[in-house]
Amino acid sequence: MEIGNSFEEAAQKELYEETGLIVQELKLVRLASRKELYYKFPYGDEIYNATAI
Template sequence: MNYIQSLRKVIGTKPIIAPGSAVIVLNEQNEILLQLRSDTNDWGIPGGGMEIGDSLEETARKELFEETGLEAQDLELLDIASGKEFYYQFPHGDEIYNVTAVFKAMKVTGTLMGNEESLELGYFPLDSLPELNGTTEKLLKRIGYVKD
């Protein structure tokens, strides 16, 4: 059971502050890696919640590997996003206020493959993205990868 699941057993669906990391991976064609998330059934960048004892960078590396099969050789911190703008309510009712460290993977190795968290994985041109989940869209706009 992960940290958030442990909290949820005590507080139910009430809002929590959820620290985590997200990772932007670009291929040689400057296309961004997106995942069709199984928990929300929408497109987003790989990432997830921090576990007790982990750093934000460890969280980024772990989530990228778990969700895509890729390993980041180097990470660059692009931004830390937080506040009311990053409130999210999951389809099942859980409420969170995200505090997300956004990293860019400078070099990745491994074989792209999903798991139960990723229904589909693919690279998309930045000017032709599928419909993104609200959090990903806000993050990408905030760091200048997507225009309003």
């Protein structure tokens, strides 16, 4: 996922890149995000992962 992209934009891009399919409408089923998905890189950057299903 690129900085500034929405989950929808990222999903459309990945689907097209992997399959060549173009999707017009997406449905968010679930969003997974919790404290266990936090990661701190050795150089200090921190991320909080989220998964859209």
